Amino acid sequence: MKAKNTCEDTRVDETVMRQLAHFFFRNGYVRRQNEERKTKEGSNRYKKGCEIRLTARDFDELQVMRFCLKAAKFKAGRPFRKKRLYCLPIYGKQAVERFLQMVNSVSND
Numbered sequence: 001m002k003a004k005n006t007c008e009d010t011r012v013d014e015t016v017m018r019q020l021a022h023f024f025f026r027n028g029y030v031r032r033q034n035e036e037r038k039t040k041e042g043s044n045r046y047k048k049g050c051e052i053r054l055t056a057r058d059f060d061e062l063q064v065m066r067f068c069l070k071a072a073k074f075k076a077g078r079p080f081r082k083k084r085l086y087c088l089p090i091y092g093k094q095a096v097e098r099f100l101q102m103v104n105s106v107s108n109d
Helices: 014-027 035-041 059-071 093-108
Strands: 029-031 051-056 080-082 085-091
Touching: 014 051, 014 059, 014 093, 051 059, 051 093, 059 085, 085 093
Parallel strands: none
Antiparallel strands: 029 051, 051 085, 080 085
16 A cells, blocks of 8 residues: 655655755646546546646756655656656645645745
């Protein structure tokens, strides 16, 4: 059984949180599931889920992102190229909510 990304059991180093917030607010983005479309089309036809995509300028930056996500107890998806950038997804509604809560707490300090 896979572990879920939950807030209760995770204490993240401030430096890691700030680094992830920097990557996200620089040019990361959230893709959300359209609940109305899912209801209308059904879950067999509409497959899109919730995810965050962090974008890295080069392979070295991608490695830093992976390290920070692992330190923050997030499970990153497989990175892919999008034009000249590397995209690193984080999948799952709970993971997205926890990530956004974390980066917003950093930006509010």
